[in-house]
Amino acid sequence: MTRIEKLSKFLPEDSAALVLTPVNRFYLTGFPSSAGVLLVFGGRPDKAVFFTDGRYIEAAKLAVNDCDVQLSDSSLARIKQLLADEGSVNVWLETGITVAELSRFVQGIDRFSVSAPDGLTEFLTQTRAVKEPAELVKIKEAQAVAQAAFHHIADYIRPGVLECEIALELEMFMRKNGAQASAFDIIALAGGNTSKPHGVPGETAVHPGDLVLLDYGAVCGGYRSDMTRTVAMTHCGECEREVYELVKSAGEAAILAVRAGICASEIDKTAREVISAGGYGKEFSHSTGHGVGLDIHEAHTLSAASTAVLAAGNVQTVEPGIYIEGAFGVRIEDMVVVTEEGCENLTSITRDLVVL
Numbered sequence: 001m002t003r004i005e006k007l008s009k010f011l012p013e014d015s016a017a018l019v020l021t022p023v024n025r026f027y028l029t030g031f032p033s034s035a036g037v038l039l040v041f042g043g044r045p046d047k048a049v050f051f052t053d054g055r056y057i058e059a060a061k062l063a064v065n066d067c068d069v070q071l072s073d074s075s076l077a078r079i080k081q082l083l084a085d086e087g088s089v090n091v092w093l094e095t096g097i098t099v100a101e102l103s104r105f106v107q108g109i110d111r112f113s114v115s116a117p118d119g120l121t122e123f124l125t126q127t128r129a130v131k132e133p134a135e136l137v138k139i140k141e142a143q144a145v146a147q148a149a150f151h152h153i154a155d156y157i158r159p160g161v162l163e164c165e166i167a168l169e170l171e172m173f174m175r176k177n178g179a180q181a182s183a184f185d186i187i188a189l190a191g192g193n194t195s196k197p198h199g200v201p202g203e204t205a206v207h208p209g210d211l212v213l214l215d216y217g218a219v220c221g222g223y224r225s226d227m228t229r230t231v232a233m234t235h236c237g238e239c240e241r242e243v244y245e246l247v248k249s250a251g252e253a254a255i256l257a258v259r260a261g262i263c264a265s266e267i268d269k270t271a272r273e274v275i276s277a278g279g280y281g282k283e284f285s286h287s288t289g290h291g292v293g294l295d296i297h298e299a300h301t302l303s304a305a306s307t308a309v310l311a312a313g314n315v316q317t318v319e320p321g322i323y324i325e326g327a328f329g330v331r332i333e334d335m336v337v338v339t340e341e342g343c344e345n346l347t348s349i350t351r352d353l354v355v356l
């Protein structure tokens with residue numbers, strides 16, 4: 001079944017969906033565009049239409065196979081006509097659209113009942129969370145590029161090099177080696193800056209004895225990867241090593257707990273218990289992980305508040321960390337695919353402390 005067919009099956013017969021967010025349009029049509037509308041009718045997948053503008057129309061006609069492709073104009077007349085022809089009563093939009101987009105459609109197609117119910121977004125989120133084999137191929141490709149970049153950067157980092165230079169070098173390496181882009185703004189932090197989980201790489205230089213935290217990923221075929229390694233420059237202090245080993249044990253315990261059918265909050269609890277037992281519970285200040293795919297953060301969040309249950313095909317990060325204000329921080333992040341029996345770890349870079 002195509003993704004458009006799945007959505008059509010989910011929608012009630014008197015309803016239609018207008019998919020407006022670029023990420024969901026890409027997921028459903030396989031075509032990347034910054035503008036467009038995908039119209040899908042409940043129970044009639046063959047009637048779906050992807051409207052896009054003159055910048056994309058030629059490429060879209062060649063690339064989109066699962067629905068009709070039509071040139072959009074600035075009015076919503078054509079969409080209104082199709083909705084009327086198919087007898088749609090309700091028109092559903094995603095919850096992630098802007099207020100301006102919502103008001104444009106509420107006013108522009110006022111003969112229909114337009115709303116943004118949670119159900120549509122939830123359906124797309126949950127469908128996207130279970131990766132198909134072809135999606136896993138792209139995520140693995142992105143991870144392979146990121147891992148090659150790790151080996152490259154381990155040779156590159158030396159005393160005196162700046163955080164921003166490390167970030168640039170990682171990005172250039174990934175782009176030169178098959179990545180479309182960096183998966184998100186690269187985090188490369190040295191010394192005292194490592195205590196800020198999402199610090200921004202700046203002019204700080206690496207010094208002997210520093211920890212260096214590298215959190216980055218690549219994009220291949222629209223799909224992202226995500227990994228973090230914390231390495232030491234020339235040598236590692238005793239306290240830093242103790243914290244490193246604790247974070248490593250927490251991650252390993254959490255990865256062992258991952259399997260289809262387990263509650264996402266259980267994975268978080270597993271990691272948190274190890275870190276709390278080691279005396280650093282308060283210093284583990286973020287959730288244990290998140291889903292990765294077309295977006296860098298997508299379902300499921302591995303946190304105490306999560307009610308999600310993991311399913312085979314989910315791609316999740318497991319990334320406990322300890323951040324000691326004014327001193328240093330350690331995070332180790334792996335990306336795994338959930339299976340019925342456990343998980344497949346997509347990150348094969350050593351979890352042992354690397355001293356450069």
Ligand code: ZN
Pocket residue numbers: 215216226227228333
């Ligand atoms: Zn990360």
Ligand code: ZN
Pocket residue numbers: 226290317319333
């Ligand atoms: Zn992450």
